[in-house]
Amino acid sequence: MTTKSCSSATASSGWVGEAGAVFWKDLRAELRSRYALNAMAIFAVTTLVVVSFSLGPQALPPPAVAALLWVVLFFAAIASLSRVFLREEEAHTAAALRLAAEPVHVYLGKLLFNLVLLLALDVLLVPLFLALMQARSGNLWLLALVLLLGSVGLAGATTIVAALIAKAAARGALFGGLAFPLLLPLLLAAVSGTRRALEGASCAAAGAELRLLVSFAVVMITASILLFEYVWSE
Amino acid sequence: MPLFWKLLCGVWVAGVIVAAFLGVGPAVGFRAPEAARILFFHVPTAWLAVLGFVLSMLHGIHYLHRRQLEHDRCSAVAAELGFLFCLLATVTGAIFAHVQWGAAWNWDPRETSIVALLLIYGAYFALRSAIDDEERRAALSASYAILAVLPMLFLIFVLPRVVDSLHPSDTVQSGGMSPSYRLVFFAALFGFTLLFVWIYRLRVGVERLALRREG
Numbered sequence A: 001m002t003t004k005s006c007s008s009a010t011a012s013s014g015w016v017g018e019a020g021a022v023f024w025k026d027l028r029a030e031l032r033s034r035y036a037l038n039a040m041a042i043f044a045v046t047t048l049v050v051v052s053f054s055l056g057p058q059a060l061p062p063p064a065v066a067a068l069l070w071v072v073l074f075f076a077a078i079a080s081l082s083r084v085f086l087r088e089e090e091a092h093t094a095a096a097l098r099l100a101a102e103p104v105h106v107y108l109g110k111l112l113f114n115l116v117l118l119l120a121l122d123v124l125l126v127p128l129f130l131a132l133m134q135a136r137s138g139n140l141w142l143l144a145l146v147l148l149l150g151s152v153g154l155a156g157a158t159t160i161v162a163a164l165i166a167k168a169a170a171r172g173a174l175f176g177g178l179a180f181p182l183l184l185p186l187l188l189a190a191v192s193g194t195r196r197a198l199e200g201a202s203c204a205a206a207g208a209e210l211r212l213l214v215s216f217a218v219v220m221i222t223a224s225i226l227l228f229e230y231v232w233s234e
Numbered sequence B: 001m002p003l004f005w006k007l008l009c010g011v012w013v014a015g016v017i018v019a020a021f022l023g024v025g026p027a028v029g030f031r032a033p034e035a036a037r038i039l040f041f042h043v044p045t046a047w048l049a050v051l052g053f054v055l056s057m058l059h060g061i062h063y064l065h066r067r068q069l070e071h072d073r074c075s076a077v078a079a080e081l082g083f084l085f086c087l088l089a090t091v092t093g094a095i096f097a098h099v100q101w102g103a104a105w106n107w108d109p110r111e112t113s114i115v116a117l118l119l120i121y122g123a124y125f126a127l128r129s130a131i132d133d134e135e136r137r138a139a140l141s142a143s144y145a146i147l148a149v150l151p152m153l154f155l156i157f158v159l160p161r162v163v164d165s166l167h168p169s170d171t172v173q174s175g176g177m178s179p180s181y182r183l184v185f186f187a188a189l190f191g192f193t194l195l196f197v198w199i200y201r202l203r204v205g206v207e208r209l210a211l212r213r214e215g
Helices: A007-013 A015-033 A035-055 A062-080 A083-090 A094-100 A103-132 A140-165 A171-198 A204-232 B003-023 B033-066 B069-101 B109-130 B134-147 B149-162 B179-214
Strands: none
Touching: A015 A035, A015 A103, A035 A062, A035 A083, A035 A103, A062 A103, A062 A140, A062 A171, A083 A094, A083 A103, A083 A140, A094 A103, A103 A140, A103 A204, A140 A171, A140 A204, A140 B109, A140 B134, A171 A204, A171 B109, A171 B149, A204 B134, A204 B149, B003 B033, B003 B179, B033 B069, B033 B109, B033 B134, B033 B149, B033 B179, B069 B109, B069 B134, B069 B179, B109 B134, B109 B149, B134 B149
16 A cells, blocks of 8 residues: 555654645635635624524523524534635545545645534624524633534544545535534534533532533544545545 | 344344233333333334444544455445434334323434434445545545544433433443343343344345455
């Protein structure tokens, strides 16, 4: 395998550099067209307005707000995060990228890019969401922590699924279907953690949820790193 | 499968069904003691759903190692069987939940796990049907089967510790079952597993013939 033989050479140049290069390439391409960013923002804001509009002026209890927030976040992620690999297929640049970088570094670069997209979405959506839902702010530090850890896990699982479906037919519908079962534990923990944050609980009270989020992200990203070579070389 | 095992499987499963209804008395401590007999059929189907899932993953790992299409076919067959038993487990579980807890669905951790398993199987088949190239389909679906094990581990082992469960997971291990129930229970597990192996081997034989004809 060519990837094995060149691994020692790139190890000296540093995996951070190569993954960073993939990330910068994607970020610059994204900033040029803003395709994923626009699609994600318009999708998230539309969904949010639809939810808020259908509910009318009533304020919801924290469990309902937490559940709705993650439903919107999940679908906004599904609408845009598969772009990282689709773009390579559509522009026919996947083969060149395969030659230029090691699989693991491609994965890490793409993961970082998706994570940045998701965090941008969090920053845009969550304040708007809380304002429109008239939710009490509760424990903002805990909310930020749950959103950050949840986004890492979300990006970790969706990036490998995006690589899986890049060559399949009907991939738009497949992406959500494949990603959702993988994300079930994450969504359960994230919704529960967000609910606690909105209720104003301390970070210690949400320890179980935070531990679950951290371990989910670590397990998913580790497994993706191990599997990515097989997915990417297909 | 040799004739002896086929005969044994038929007689054994028939015996288990008779014993489940006539051999043991009603279970005490349940809201509907007579309905508790469903556990002799519900728990084996859930176990076979998980067995099919694990088999599918193991054949997936084999495929990624060896790149023999036979392993891919075995993986798909195991997933098909697992999906069948997963459906049965969901339905029997919902029936018993309705009788015992008053509602067919409560999002108890075990119920969440079985729904996740159903969705994973569904996604696995959707992925398979969306890829035309045979070797690519094999590699990608194998990767998905391996990846899908991880959330299941969380749902089965971590979630019940975080959320309260309605399922009596310790009853079997800690000997809360009466001896006669335990005997029929393990006999049912063995009998249905034998049935699973039988169907599995038949299906794998068919797939092998199809592979040989194609190439």
